[in-house]
Amino acid sequence: xxxxxxxxxxxxxxxxxxxxxxxxxxxxxxxxxxxxxxxxxxxxxxxxxxxxxxxxxxxxxxxxxxxxxxxxxxxxxxxxxxxxxxxxxxxxxxxxxxxxxxxxxxxxxxxxxxxxxxxxxxxxxxxxxxxxxxxxxxxxxxxxxxxxxxxxxxxxxxxxxxxxxxxxxxxxxxxxxxxxxxxxxxxxxxxxxxxxxxxxxxxxxxxxxxxxxxxxxxxxxxxxxxxxxxxxxxxxxxxxxxxxxxxxxxxxxxxxxxxxxxxxxxxxxxxxxxxxxxxxxxxxxxxxxxxxxxxxxxxxxxxxxxxxxxxxxxxxxxxxxxxxxxxxxxxxxxx
Amino acid sequence: xxxxxxxxxxxxxxxxxxxxxxxxxxxxxxxxxxxxxxxxxxxxxxxxxxxxxxxxxxxxxxxxxxxxxxxxxxxxxxxxxxxxxxxxxxxxxxxxxxxxxxxxxxxxxxxxxxxxxxxxxxxxxxxxxxxxxxxxxxxxxxxxxxxxxxxxxxxxxxxxxxxxxxxxxxxxxxxxxxxxxxxxxxxxxxxxxxxxxxxxxxxxxxxxxxxxxxxxxxxxxxxxxxxxxxxxxxxxxxxxxxxxxxxxxxxxx
Numbered sequence: 001x002x003x004x005x006x007x008x009x010x011x012x013x014x015x016x017x018x019x020x021x022x023x024x025x026x027x028x029x030x031x032x033x034x035x036x037x038x039x040x041x042x043x044x045x046x047x048x049x050x051x052x053x054x055x056x057x058x059x060x061x062x063x064x065x066x067x068x069x070x071x072x073x074x075x076x077x078x079x080x081x082x083x084x085x086x087x088x089x090x091x092x093x094x095x096x097x098x099x100x101x102x103x104x105x106x107x108x109x110x111x112x113x114x115x116x117x118x119x120x121x122x123x124x125x126x127x128x129x130x131x132x133x134x135x136x137x138x139x140x141x142x143x144x145x146x147x148x149x150x151x152x153x154x155x156x157x158x159x160x161x162x163x164x165x166x167x168x169x170x171x172x173x174x175x176x177x178x179x180x181x182x183x184x185x186x187x188x189x190x191x192x193x194x195x196x197x198x199x200x201x202x203x204x205x206x207x208x209x210x211x212x213x214x215x216x217x218x219x220x221x222x223x224x225x226x227x228x229x230x231x232x233x234x235x236x237x238x239x240x241x242x243x244x245x246x247x248x249x250x251x252x253x254x255x256x257x258x259x260x261x262x263x264x265x266x267x268x269x270x271x272x273x274x275x276x277x278x279x280x281x282x283x284x285x286x287x288x289x290x291x292x293x294x295x296x297x298x299x300x301x302x303x304x305x306x307x308x309x310x311x312x313x314x315x316x317x318x319x320x321x322x323x324x325x326x327x328x329x330x331x332x333x334x335x
Numbered sequence: 336x337x338x339x340x341x342x343x344x345x346x347x348x349x350x351x352x353x354x355x356x357x358x359x360x361x362x363x364x365x366x367x368x369x370x371x372x373x374x375x376x377x378x379x380x381x382x383x384x385x386x387x388x389x390x391x392x393x394x395x396x397x398x399x400x401x402x403x404x405x406x407x408x409x410x411x412x413x414x415x416x417x418x419x420x421x422x423x424x425x426x427x428x429x430x431x432x433x434x435x436x437x438x439x440x441x442x443x444x445x446x447x448x449x450x451x452x453x454x455x456x457x458x459x460x461x462x463x464x465x466x467x468x469x470x471x472x473x474x475x476x477x478x479x480x481x482x483x484x485x486x487x488x489x490x491x492x493x494x495x496x497x498x499x500x501x502x503x504x505x506x507x508x509x510x511x512x513x514x515x516x517x518x519x520x521x522x523x524x525x526x527x528x529x530x531x532x533x534x535x536x537x538x539x540x541x542x543x544x545x546x547x548x549x550x551x552x553x554x555x556x557x558x559x560x561x562x563x564x565x566x567x568x569x570x571x572x573x574x575x576x577x578x579x580x581x582x583x584x585x586x587x588x
Contacts, residue, residue, distance in 0.1 A: 039588055077429040080588045099337070102431040113422030117354060122347075129343030130430045172426065 027091060028052040029180055029211040030076065035085035037071055037235075045071040047235040049085070053228075058202065058212045060226035060243075062219065062327055068235040069215040070110060073182050077107045089180060103131060106178030110185045110215075112165045116158040120149055123157060124171045131176035143171045146201055163194045170201070181205060183214040187221060199225055219324035223247075229323070231330060239330065247323060254319045255286040255299060260312040269309045273302050340432040344440025345447075348414050352448045359410075360452065363402055367456045370398055371463040374520055385522050386553045391464035396547040397519030398460065403453045403478065404485050404514050404539070408506045411445035411489030416502050419494070419585075428587065434580035438490065445486035450478055466550065473558075474549035480565045481542055485510075487572035494585050513539045518547075523555045538564055 030053040037046035045068045053059045063069050074080035076087050078098060087094040092101040115123060124140055144150045147167040152160060157168060166186070173181060183202070187195040195218075202225060206212055216222055222229055222243070229246055231239040239246075262281035276285045286302055306313060352359040375391035382390040418424040427437060460466070468474050488505075496502040517539030523531050534540055535556070544554035545561025554561065579586070 074588075079425055079428050081583060099431040099433075102429060105429065107425065107429050109422070109425050111422050113425060115418070115421060115423055117351075118347075122350075126343060126347050127426060129346075130340050130426060130432070132337045132339045132431060134339065 026055055029055045029090055030213070031088040032072070032076065033086050033088075035072070035075060035087065036083045037068075037075060037080065038083045045235050046075070046082075049232075049235070049237045051230060051237060051240060053211060053213060055211055056206060056209045057227040058206050058214065058225050059228050059230065060222035061213060061215045061230045061232060062222055063215075063232035064331060067232045069232055070184055071235075072232065073107070073184055073213070073215065077105055077182060078102055103176070104179040106173035106176065106181045108166075108169045108173045108181070108183045108186055110188065112162060112169070114157040114165055114168060117156055119154050119156055120144065120160075120168055120171075121153040123168065124175050127172040128175035133176045139177065140175060143174045146204070147171050148197070163190050166190055167194075167198075170198070174205075178210065180211045180213070183212065185215055185217065187216070187218060195221070219327050223323040231327065233331060243323070247320065247326065252320075252325075253288055255288065255302075256317055256319070257284045257286065257306070257313045258315040259283060260314050263311070267309050267311070270302070270305055273298060273305070275302075337432050337436055340430060341436045341440045341443070344427070344437065345444045348441060348444030349447065351414070352410070352444075359448065360455065363406060363452050364455055364459055367398055367402060367459055368463075370394070371460065375463055385525070386551065388466070388551050389464065392466040392551075393522070393547075394520055395457070395460045395464065395466055396550050397517075397543050399453045399456050399478075400481065400517075400539075400543045400546050401514045401519050402456050403449050403481050404510055404542075405506060406449040406452050407445055407482050407485035408489035408492065408510050410448050411442055411486040412493035412496065412502055412506070413489075414441045414445055415490050415493035416496055424586070434576075438487075438576055438580075442483065442486040442490050445489060446479070446482040449482045449486065453478055453482070468550050469552045470549040474546065477542070477546045477549055477561075477565065480569060481546070484565060484569045484572055487569070487576055491572065491575050491579065494579055497585070513537050514543075518543045518555055538568065541565070 030051070032049055032051040035046050035049040036044070038044045049068075049072060061069050061072070071080060075082050076089070076094065078094060078101075082095075087101075089101040089104050092104075094101040118126070121140065121144070124144065125135070125137075128136065128140065141150065144153055147170055149164065149167050149171055152164060157165060160168065166189070170183075170186065181202075186202075187198055190198065199221070202212055202214070212225075214221070214225065226243045229239070229241055229243050230237055256278075258279075259282055263277060263284075264281060266275050266277055266284070270284075274287050276287070277283070278285050286299070288298055303313075371391070371394075374394055378390075384390065385393040415424075418427060488510075492502065492505050496504075516534065517537050518534070523534045523540065526534060541556055541561045541564035544556045545558055545565065548554035548558045548561065578584070
């Protein structure tokens with residue numbers, strides 16, 4: 001089932017998400033400027049956060065528990081007030097022009113918060129009306145079908161499973177055809193199959209030009225979905241990068257060489273290379289940094305030295321660090 | 336004004352009342368009927384007349400006011416408390432609607448429900464005792480103003496309460512006692528002079544008295560005092576709601 005908005009946020013193919021993402025003339029969809037949030041009691045949840053999110057991109061906000069991800073989303077969506085700084089959504093200030101700014105946003109909260117006694121259809125229709133949109137049963141049907149909720153439309157929410165409730169929250173957020181969708185831990189507690197279905201829905205939305213901001217604990221999710229990654233630690237945005245560039249720059253690569261004959265130790269002639277002996281001497285693992293590519297990865301030299309020492313290689317493969325490893329290293333480094 | 340949003344909240348709240356029709360409508364009607372049986376027929380038969388009207392007819396305005404006050408407070412407080420409790424308030428707070436529109440939706444629905452109940456009780460009472468309404472427009476005005484004011488009070492309680500106990504605290508320990516002691520079942524002339532003076536400190540006396548005046552043209556206090564008091568209540572409630580939204584009290588950190 002393909003999810004389509006009755007009134008697509010991007011009206012023409014020329015305005016497609018890909019076009020917008022690559023058009024340097026486009027203003028950002030979300031601008032966060034020097035945002036601070038200090039809660040009563042003095043806890044500073046956000047420290048001078050500045051961030052721009054481009055139209056039509058999927059932006060993943062990563063960070064450990066309590067880092068400030070949800071607080072940042074709450075301030076942008078109007079659920080919490082900023083102590084200083086400001087936020088604009090499509091050029092509209094979220095305080096001065098809150099109506100225009102909020103009308104563009106759909107929010108899927110982290111917690112499964114539902115009115116237990118209402119039906120799926122009623123609660124999703126309620127969300128549309130709440131955002132000031134006239135009734136549009138065709139759109140609601142479209143959203144429910146896309147999220148495989150159509151068969152459950154007359155069910156009361158208390159009868160649904162956790163995964164279904166999560167889908168209902170997404171359907172509610174999509175009911176008013178938002179241009180920006182915030183997904184706060186969208187797949188927490190959701191099984192693998194449903195998670196992949198949700199990723200597909202998110203991609204479809206992105207393809208229609210919806211800007212998506214997601215927070216997640218599943219790094220795999222960010223790796224799979226995001227165009228850009230932001231990392232927030234103790235209220236500070238410590239990194240914002242294109243995912244591909246991040247993985248290229250921070251990712252370490254490993255070259256594993258499977259040997260014909262086992263070695264007892266790394267030969268002295270190879271001491272100049274960053275090598276480790278594994279698999280009981282049957283494999284050599286060479287670790288290198290892709291950021292040093294301009295100086296050469298050293299692979300050619302290593303292979304030449306292996307040839308010179310008479311070590312025969314029967315197979316080899318390379319592996320790049322996952323985003324999870326990058327994230328864990330980054331957190332460790334900064335804390 | 337985002338009327339579509341106001342209408343959505345209003346209709347959702349009204350639908351909630353209809354979902355719980357037994358608790359919302361049937362139960363108050365049954366309890367009011369019981370009041371008539373006990374106070375009107377059983378006890379009332381031993382009391383001749385109060386302020387020139389039969390005791391059964393005398394208690395009608397007071398009973399409607401009792402229903403109006405308790406239902407306005409409980410409906411409005413639960414209406415806003417439940418989304419806070421379940422967490423679904425996030426949707427209302429992130430919607431492109433003003434505070435005034437939120438209040439109109441919730442308080443409007445609670446006031447409507449309690450007014451409907453008030454009128455149902457009025458109809459039920461007519462089955463038990465004959466009475467006339469001398470000033471129907473004044474009666475309706477009091478009905479609307481009281482329902483609005485106490486729905487606002489309920490809204491405030493629903494935001495203030497951080498648990499079900501607190502949600503029940505004010506209605507049970509403040510509103511109900513003040514209503515019972517506010518001349519619902521008696522004229523304050525029937526009290527000793529000292530207690531008459533004390534009773535005048537009870538704001539509900541003015542509401543019941545004004546409402547009764549619209550029925551029979553007589554009341555414990557002047558109709559203008561009653562009008563002043565209900566307007567003062569309304570003003571205070573509006574000021575508190577305004578403060579809640581300005582400060583984000585218990586809604587927005």
